[in-house]
Amino acid sequence: MQRIGVFVCHCGSNIAATVDVKKVVEMAMCEPGVVHAEDYPYMCSEAGQAKIQAAIKEKNLGGVVVCSCSPRMHENTFRKAAEKAGLNPYMVEIANIREHCSWIHKNMEEATEKAVILMKAAVAKVNLNTPLQAGESRVTKRALVIGGGIAGIQTALDIAEAGYPVDIVEKTPSIGGRMSQLDKTFPTLDCSACILTPKMVEANAHPNINIYTYSEVEKVSGFVGDFTVDIRKKARSVDMSKCTGCGVCQEKCPNKKTPNEFNRGLNNRSAIYTPFAQAIPNVPVIDREHCTKFLTGKCGICAKVCQAGAVDYEQQDEIITEKYGAIVVATGFNMINLDKYDEYAYSQSKDVITSLELERIMNAAGPTKGHLERLSDGKAPKEMVFIQCVGSRCADKRGKSYCSKICCMYTAKHAMLIRDKYPDVNVTVFYIDVRTPGKNFDEFYRRAVEEYGVNYIKGQVGKVIPQPDGKLLVQGSDLLSNKQILKEADMVVLAAAIEPEPGVRNIATMLTASIDTNDFLTEAHAKLRPVESPTAGIFLSGVCQGPKDIPETVSQAGAAAVKAIGLLAKDKLTTNPCTAKADELMCNGCSQCANVCPYGAISYETKLINDHGVREDRRVAVVNSALCQGCGACTVTCPSGAMDLQGFSNRQILAEVDAICR
Amino acid sequence: MKYSYYPGCTLKNKAQALDMYARASASVLGFELEEVSEWQCCGGVYPLGSDEIATKLSSVRVLNEAKKKDQALVTLCSACHHVIKRVNDDMKNVPDIYQKANRYLQLEEDYRGETNVYHFLEVLRDQIGFDKLKEKVVKPLTGKKIGAYYGCLLLRPSSILAFDNPENPKILEDFIRAIGAEPVIYPYRNECCGGYISLKEKDMSKNMCEKITQSAEGFGADMLITACPLCMYNLNKTESKKIPVYYFTELLAEALGLKED
Numbered sequence: 071m072q073r074i075g076v077f078v079c080h081c082g083s084n085i086a087a088t089v090d091v092k093k094v095v096e097m098a099m100c101e102p103g104v105v106h107a108e109d110y111p112y113m114c115s116e117a118g119q120a121k122i123q124a125a126i127k128e129k130n131l132g133g134v135v136v137c138s139c140s141p142r143m144h145e146n147t148f149r150k151a152a153e154k155a156g157l158n159p160y161m162v163e164i165a166n167i168r169e170h171c172s173w174i175h176k177n178m179e180e181a182t183e184k185a186v187i188l189m190k191a192a193v194a195k196v197n198l199n200t201p202l203q204a205g206e207s208r209v210t211k212r213a214l215v216i217g218g219g220i221a222g223i224q225t226a227l228d229i230a231e232a233g234y235p236v237d238i239v240e241k242t243p244s245i246g247g248r249m250s251q252l253d254k255t256f257p258t259l260d261c262s263a264c265i266l267t268p269k270m271v272e273a274n275a276h277p278n279i280n281i282y283t284y285s286e287v288e289k290v291s292g293f294v295g296d297f298t299v300d301i302r303k304k305a306r307s308v309d310m311s312k313c314t315g316c317g318v319c320q321e322k323c324p325n326k327k328t329p330n331e332f333n334r335g336l337n338n339r340s341a342i343y344t345p346f347a348q349a350i351p352n353v354p355v356i357d358r359e360h361c362t363k364f365l366t367g368k369c370g371i372c373a374k375v376c377q378a379g380a381v382d383y384e385q386q387d388e389i390i391t392e393k394y395g396a397i398v399v400a401t402g403f404n405m406i407n408l409d410k411y412d413e414y415a416y417s418q419s420k421d422v423i424t425s426l427e428l429e430r431i432m433n434a435a436g437p438t439k440g441h442l443e444r445l446s447d448g449k450a451p452k453e454m455v456f457i458q459c460v461g462s463r464c465a466d467k468r469g470k471s472y473c474s475k476i477c478c479m480y481t482a483k484h485a486m487l488i489r490d491k492y493p494d495v496n497v498t499v500f501y502i503d504v505r506t507p508g509k510n511f512d513e514f515y516r517r518a519v520e521e522y523g524v525n526y527i528k529g530q531v532g533k534v535i536p537q538p539d540g541k542l543l544v545q546g547s548d549l550l551s552n553k554q555i556l557k558e559a560d561m562v563v564l565a566a567a568i569e570p571e572p573g574v575r576n577i578a579t580m581l582t583a584s585i586d587t588n589d590f591l592t593e594a595h596a597k598l599r600p601v602e603s604p605t606a607g608i609f610l611s612g613v614c615q616g617p618k619d620i621p622e623t624v625s626q627a628g629a630a631a632v633k634a635i636g637l638l639a640k641d642k643l644t645t646n647p648c649t650a651k652a653d654e655l656m657c658n659g660c661s662q663c664a665n666v667c668p669y670g671a672i673s674y675e676t677k678l679i680n681d682h683g684v685r686e687d688r689r690v691a692v693v694n695s696a697l698c699q700g701c702g703a704c705t706v707t708c709p710s711g712a713m714d715l716q717g718f719s720n721r722q723i724l725a726e727v728d729a730i731c732r
Numbered sequence: 733m734k735y736s737y738y739p740g741c742t743l744k745n746k747a748q749a750l751d752m753y754a755r756a757s758a759s760v761l762g763f764e765l766e767e768v769s770e771w772q773c774c775g776g777v778y779p780l781g782s783d784e785i786a787t788k789l790s791s792v793r794v795l796n797e798a799k800k801k802d803q804a805l806v807t808l809c810s811a812c813h814h815v816i817k818r819v820n821d822d823m824k825n826v827p828d829i830y831q832k833a834n835r836y837l838q839l840e841e842d843y844r845g846e847t848n849v850y851h852f853l854e855v856l857r858d859q860i861g862f863d864k865l866k867e868k869v870v871k872p873l874t875g876k877k878i879g880a881y882y883g884c885l886l887l888r889p890s891s892i893l894a895f896d897n898p899e900n901p902k903i904l905e906d907f908i909r910a911i912g913a914e915p916v917i918y919p920y921r922n923e924c925c926g927g928y929i930s931l932k933e934k935d936m937s938k939n940m941c942e943k944i945t946q947s948a949e950g951f952g953a954d955m956l957i958t959a960c961p962l963c964m965y966n967l968n969k970t971e972s973k974k975i976p977v978y979y980f981t982e983l984l985a986e987a988l989g990l991k992e993d
Contacts, residue, residue: 412899415919535919538950 072133072161072197075106075125076189079113079138081168086111088172090182094137097186101193105129114144122148123155133161133196137189139168158201160647160717165192187730194729198722202647207696209295210395211638214239216287216577219247220266220620221612221627222400223273228631229398230278234638237392238273239301240283241573242331244349245270247402251332251426253433253440255620256483257514263348270350284355286573288389290397290580291670293699294607295643297394305385307356308342312380315352319372319381320344328360330437333430336445337437342372342381347435356381396634397581399591399603400611400627401574405566406461410468414460414564415534420445421542422534422562425456425477428484442492444561446540451495451560454488455544456481457531458501461567470567470588475617477565478505482518484563489522498525498557500546508619527555534562570614582668583608590616601630609633648717649698650705652691655681656712659689663704663713671697672704733859735850736798736805737765740812741773747809747961753985754808754852760988761860761868765806768797774815777928785832791819792833795847804848806855808981810960814885814893817849821892851886851895852981853903853959862910870989872912879916879953880904881944881977883963884924898922904957907980911987920947925966934969941970949975957983 076098080086091109098107106129110118113136125131134157136148141164149159167185175181213229215222218240226236238245249255250270252262273279282301289300308319323340330339332346341361344354362369363383373381405426408416416422421444423431434440443450458477461469478501485497504526506512518524531546544557570589578585583603584592591614594602601610611630612623637643652663654677664672671694679688691713693704704713705720714720743751758765771794775787794816798805807813822829824845834842850858856865880901887898896903901922905915923944926937945967948956957980958964967977985991 412897417900418917418919533919533923535947538947538952 071103072199073105073129073131074101074103074133074135074193074196075122075129075131076101076104076108076135076137076193077113077118077122077125078107078109078167078189079118079136080109080111081139081172082111085138085168085172085185088175088178088181089167089185090178093182094167094185094189098135098189098193101190103133103197104193106131113138114147119147119151122151126152126155126157131157133163133199135163135165135189135192135196137165137167137185137192140164140166140170160202161196161199163192163196163199165189190729190732191726194725195722198719198725199717202716204647205645205695206642207293207295207645209638209640209643210297210393211235212237212392212394213396213398213634213638214287214297214299214392214394215398215400215611217247217400217402217571217612217614218242218245218281218283219400219402219612220249220269221402221614221623222247222398223269224624224627225398225400225609225611225631225634226279227269227273227276228628229634229638230273230276232631232635232638233278234635235278235280237301237394238279238281239285239287240281241286242345243284243306243343243353243355244345244351245273245281245283246346246348246350248426249620250346250348251334251429251433253429253436254483254487256479257508257510259483259487267348270348274350281351282390283351285390287577287580292393293669293697295395295637295640297397297607299392299394299397301390301392303388303390305358305387306353307358307361307382307385308354309380309382309385310351310353312378313353313376314378314380315344315354316377317344317354318375318377320354322371322375324369324371325360325362328357333437334424334427336427336430353380356383396607396609396637398609398611398630398634399574399577399581399583399614400630401571401577401614403568403613403617404571406470406569408460408564408566411460411564413533414457414531414562415536415542416564419534419536419542419562421451421540421560422564424564424566425480425484426566428563429480432484432487442488442495449560450492453557453559454495454497454561454563455531455542455557455559456485456497456499456563456565457534457544458499458565459530459567460564462565463502464567470569472567472588472617473505474565474568475505476568476619479508479511479514479619481563481565482506482515482524485524486514486518486522489518489524496525498527498559500527500529500531500544502528502530508621529555568613568617574614581605581608590614601626601633607637645696646700647695648700648715649695650693650700650702650713650715652693653712653714654679654688654690656710657688657690657708658710658712659691660709662707662709663691666703666707667698668701668703669697669699671695671699733763734766734803735763735855736794736801736803736847737767738771738774738794738805738807738812738816739767740807740809742809742811742961747964747979749982750808750959750961750979751981753979753981753990756990757981757984757988760990761856761865763855763860766801766803768794768805771797774812776811776815779815779819782829785829785836788819788822788829788833789837791816792823792837792843795820795823795845795849796837796839796843798847799843804850806850806852808852808959810851810883810885810958811962813849813851818892820845820847820849851959853886853907854895856907856910857903862906865907866910866912869911869987871987873983873987874912876913877916877952877954878908878913878983879918879948879951879956879975880908880921881925881948881956881958881963881967882922883958883960884922884927885960887922904980907984908957911983913983916948916951916953918947918951918953920944925960925963927962927966930966930969937966938970941966942972945970945973945975949973 325341329335430436529547535543609630772790778787908915930937
């Protein structure tokens with residue numbers, strides 16, 4: 071039996087207002103093994119920690135239970151305090167009487183009863199705790215960045231500048247991401263390509279950065295500091311070492327009927343293509359699903375015209391396996407599908423477009439060479455209507471519950487640019503709220519209204535009605551003057567909600583990184599650890615974590631880089647000693663534990679076992695504690711009960727359950 | 733295949749064409765509509781009140797009759813369909829309503845929304861199939877440009893009616909193609925005709941119907957088809973209207989060669 075001390079924290083009024091802490095102390099003193107119990111307003115404070123340390127020394131405690139907040143908050147604090155007083159840190163247990171009790175209950179009597187039960191469970195467990203020693207693991211000094219948009223590029227540049235090698239994996243043929251599709255950027259109206267391409271070039275030229283385009287992460291194993299990643303380099307059908315980027319193949323390609331993804335399908339591209347002029351690398355890709363050579367076997371023109379002999383129809387996908395210490399996810403976003411919003415006639419009229427499509431139309435390299443025109447008949451519009459929050463802030467299941475955050479600003483930008491370049495075009499914006507927090511953002515919006523005369527109407531649009539003469543009628547309401555509006559328009563632009571790039575779910579699964587109900591990656595702490603995933607060694611950069619604009623994305627990209635650098639700068643990491651361990655006498659060598667282990671930490675050895683005097687060679691499970699993450703999957707799988715988790719042994723867990731049920 | 737059939741009051745007087753041609757077509761298409769005995773008026777708009785029980789009971793009786801025969805219930809009138817389908821949903825999901833209704837009716841076994849309710853068009857689409865229908869057509873309406881008028885009662889609320897995409901429906905267009913004509917898609921096809929407001933504010937309903945007919949005419953429709961007697965009534969009150977309005981069953985019967993010219 072341990073000599074146990076119980077310390078009950080008030081957490082100011084967080085706990086004490088709902089739980090009778092004195093009663094918990096009183097009940098603790100009745101538990102077997104408890105030789106000391108006290109309460110204190112803030113156990114996590116210096117003074118609170120000193121009380122624990124004093125008790126350990128004076129009462130010669132062998133185990134400590136702190137009844138306080140979640141172990142995710144202060145388990146480490148109390149373990150360190152105990153260690154300083156000479157106690158093994160793993161002899162400390164937390165009873166979470168805040169998140170699991172006081173915060174979620176209102177009735178003091180019931181909450182107190184529950185707090186006492188939680189305390190009893192922790193005491194029962196600590197009675198069976200054994201001192202554990204943390205081990206060490208090595209750190210591979212190389213980072214992987216998944217996604218080559220502005221977020222990924224910035225993160226990679228920052229890590230590379232700190233002296234660590236970085237690989238960027240980008241699934242499309244070029245880095246650049248969404249930002250490369252934009253024409254101008256708010257609130258300064260500088261051209262997106264002009265500020266992005268220097269960064270792309272810098273990343274491409276940086277000696278510490280290696281870029282895999284047209285590639286995808288296929289498999290991830292290992293853990294913080296020591297990930298092993300398989301990257302599928304898809305067959306480009308063009309030899310990157312030979313291609314000079316002259317572009318003749320694209321000109322001569324006879325198959326120019328594939329929707330151009332970069333221009334959001336507004337025009338077509340050739341089957342062999344680079345997505346845009348400033349693409350990095352400037353090496354085309356053959357789209358095998360649309361290439362005549364691959365579909366029918368007859369063509370081969372690109373190979374014939376290529377002076378460098380770079381076209382290679384036989385090229386195969388290649389798997390590259392590399393080790394990394396840290397992984398940064400920067401997978402970005404896409405606009406939602408507007409299938410469920412047929413009232414806006416997006417599928418029925420070519421003149422109803424999304425904001426990103428307008429971005430391409432306004433761009434000099436876009437489908438209309440930067441000229442604002444209706445896609446149905448090429449005529450210049452006179453009346454333009456913008457509809458905000460299409461699928462954002464949506465109460466029903468059709469859209470997204472969240473605010474997409476960037477639409478208010480880019481719509482103000484579009485409105486302003488159109489009024490500036492085409493002063494005879496009238497621009498109307500329907501909005502729910504105009505949200506412009508950000509440096510110089512509200513001033514920007516005010517300029518659109520006051521200087522450029524953009525007509526803002528508070529109200530939603532119910533229907534966009536295509537007319538027989540090709541015009542559009544916009545039916546909406548003006549909530550401020552309480553009027554129904556029927557407005558004629560030549561073009562309607564929908565600010566469609568943004569959502570995480572669909573592939574992120576698959577990537578999150580490979581990384582065992584958690585995602586929320588909207589498929590945004592979850593941060594370790596919403597306020598205090600916003601760029602880290604709860605999974606150690608995984609960091610978040612850009613919109614994959616939540617909607618954000620370019621300045622915010624770049625800031626977060628830098629922050630994610632700093633966190634990754636902080637990890638890579640370490641030579642060794644302290645490992646969690648709560649790992650699995652096999653009882654060789656009970657193990658029957660069935661391999662079930664090895665089959666379920668997600669970390670590949672279990673192997674089998676033939677050992678000479680002395681089973682109560684019987685000496686024989688047996689095949690038994692052996693856990694590599696450097697690889698084991700202590701998930702416990704093997705312990706519940708093992709049919710003979712040989713596998714146990716140190717610090718969370720079956721005996722300890724059952725003792726807790728017994729204490730709760732007693 | 734046999735279905736329980738609820739015609740509703742209007743189909744017994746004003747909208748006899750809707751009923752008659754549907755029955756005739758059904759037999760050619762290989763299913764039978766068995767009229768529920770002693771059915772009562774669905775109650776029009778009244779049963780849609782959430783605190784209303786008495787007017788919901790006629791729907792529950794009809795639904796229960798179909799349940800006893802283990803048949804699905806088929807409707808034709810949009811308004812009746814709307815009412816019965818929504819009452820059926822209430823009987824499945826709203827405890828206050830199903831408890832009260834069952835207590836009142838004292839049925840042998842409580843009714844809890846077990847019956848499937850199909851509109852005649854849904855039977856054509858999901859049970860018969862428009863491909864099969866097309867095969868049975870003997871006098872295709874080739875060259876006719878037909879605008880489908882859905883109105884609102886068949887489409888909304890879409891979570892309960894589950895009839896078609898309320899903003900861009902296509903069941904009637906598919907039907908029009910099946911009988912050999914060309915559908916005209918126009919934006920007002922899912923807008924309201926005004927419904928019962930035509931009894932009180934004639935001008936309002938007239939304005940709404942004018943938008944509908946003008947839009948259909950503007951996009952080149954020769955005629956409109958509907959499944960709703962009230963829509964038919966309101967559309968026909970529109971003075972500026974140049975094109976005729978028919979019940980969809982009438983054109984169905986014509987295409988199947990059942991209609992004397």
